[in-house]
Structures are given as structure tokens and as C-alpha cells.
Amino acid sequence: MTIKKILFNDPILDKISSKIELPSLTKTNDIYLDLLEVIISQQLSGKVAKVIYNRFLMLFENSYPKPEILREIDDKMLRKVGLSNAKTNYVKNLANFAITNDISINSIDSLNDDEIIELLTKIKGVGKWSVEMILIFSLLRTDIFPYDDLVIKKSIIDVYGIKKEGNQLIEKMISISDKWKPNRSLASRYLWANYDLKIREKEIG
Template identity: 50%
Template sequence: MKTYKEILQHYKKDKVLLAAIDSIPHEIKPALDIDVYRALLNSIVSQQLSVKVVEIIWKRFEDLFVDGYPEAEKLLAIDDTVLRSVGLSRAKTQYLKNVAEFALENEMSFDYLTKKTDDEIIKYLTTIKGVGKWTVQMILMFPMDRLNVFPVDDLGIQQRMVSLYGVDVEKKLLKPALIEIAENWQPYRTLACKYLWKMEL
């Protein structure tokens, strides 16, 4: 497997992206996390919230457990009102419990999932109510460090690509246009997106 530094060399044919990456002072490094179950819970908590708010709610959530780890059985045993008291919405409370139920009844180990393709993992985990494609893509990109994920539905990615490449098309044509641009990054679209998120709008 190529290192991130080696992957950056692959972007040489996209001078716009490479120039933007060069303007970012901090190097992005892999953040592999084999605990996919915990990462999925965290991803649900993170939906539509700022990083700072997520940190506060996640810490309160972890504090509900004696050892700080949200084991599935213990999570399911906690009353919904207690979970909501730490800042979780009614929907997120149910989604977290859906993940816990799934984890008890199905395989979610890193070793099991790593044998599947990206599309297979998306299909597998989106059977959990409350877990959508974007959420699983974040799992693929960060804790699983899959190399070729392109979350075209992500608003941050859309905004930065429109700004960077001067994309000016009808709304219905936006996603196809962005997918075409990202073809130049194949088969390493993940790292390009991680750098896009670091860019100032």
C-alpha cells in the first residue's frame, strides 16, 4: 500500500488540486481505528454538528459508562431520557441503539469488514436504520482508511470544489461535473477529499 506522501505524487496531473494542497501547512496522516462499532456511534453523534459541540456531547456520552466504553449491551440498557440528557436528539438516541442492536446480532469487526469492498460495506451498514451512505463513507475514509472514497453528496466537498475549479453548472449537473473532476484522482480520491476539507472557503 502506498504512503500518503507517495499518493500526493499521483495528483501531479491535477495542478489545481496540487497547488491547493501545497497551500495547506499541515500534513494529513492516516488515522486508522479498528473499532468500527465505536467509530460508527461517534459518526452518528457528529451528524450536522460542529466539531466543538460533538466533543462535548461525546464526552458526556462516554461518561455514562463506567469504563468510558459504550458496549452494546450497556448502551441498550440506558433509558432514552438519560441519553437525551447528554445532548442527543430523540432520533440520534434511537440510531445509536439501532447500531448497538446490529452489533449484537451481526459481525462488525475490522477484520470482517476489511474483507469487503467499499460498496459491500456501504450496503451492509446502511441496513441499520439511521445510518446512511454518507455516514458509512466517513467510516471508510477515516477509521478504515480506504483510499478511493469520494463523498460527492458532502456539502463541504461540493463547496470547495466549486470554488477551486470554478464549476458553474445547473444544480442537477453539479454532481456529475464533480465526479468527472475527481476521476483525475483515481484510485486515491480519499486523500484529495481530506485535503479539500482542510481548505478555507
């Protein structure tokens, strides 16, 4: 099932969206589990991240890392399935946070976007980008623009021909994204997909 097409008040993005079909997303019922996957996937390719995440899940009964179990598991077991020392600490930080804080879907979804970012970035190892991925792909929040995402930056530089760098680049990106409100999450998904499409086209030749 694909998503309904919308116009972004931006001829460049409208052209991109006209040639790309995005799959629909399903709202999560487990923020804790999704955060674990985001942490484990950080700075890894999609394929490698999936392999390590699945190995991680297999360490636990019913493939579910209950927080009380995860925080007590031997670090060596986590490193053996592919987690770095840092990520081993990060997933345990999340487990401890989940034990002492309510991060159920009902609790989290009652908060606005900024409140969710403020809450979840208290977990060491969970940064703003990680929470933005949760907002877009798990909670289906519609107006998130992860301007610090490397692929988003590369995609915007490419399709809009931006020559700026650093803070000037960020300011320009935010200015462009203002036209996409209140659908910046969807716009971001198109930018990711367009970048992937161009990579595949180059590989084909």
C-alpha cells in the first residue's frame, strides 16, 4: 500500500514525489523496542544493522529484551553479537530509563514533539536525530524535519544546488523546508528515497 500524493508548494519536491512511491507506515505499539533498534542501527548500513539487531533479539526469551533482563545481561554477550562498547552502554541506559520512566506508547503519544525530544534525549546514547526517527517512523508525527541527517543534507544540496556550508547550510535547509509545513516528515521521506534512487541509478550505470 502506498501513501496518498500531496503537493508541497515546492516545484522541485513536487517533481520528486511524482516519480517515487513511498510505502505506508504503521504506528508503533512499543517505543522502547523501537529505540533499541535505532540505537543499534546508528552509523551502520541498513543490512548490517538488521543482522546485528536480530542477533541481539535472539539473546532474549521470546526475542524480547525486557528492561530488567537487559540491564543485567553480561556486556560480553552484547559485544559478541556485534554491539560496540558504547552501544552496549547505551542500550543498558535505555533499559534503566524504561524501568524508572513511563515510555509506553500511550504516555509518549500524549506529548507534543518537543516534549518527546526533551524526554528521550535524557537517555545517554539517544540524541535528537534518534528521537526524530522515532517521531517520523514510529509515532507518525507529520511535521518533523531532521536537518542534521547526513542523507537529508546531501539530498537537499544535490536537488536544490546549494553551495553553502555549516550554519548557513542549515539556515538555508530550514528556509526551504518551511514551504513543506505541515508535511515535513513526508518531505524528508521523499528526500531519503530520492537519494537512494540516485545511488542505485549510478550503480546500474
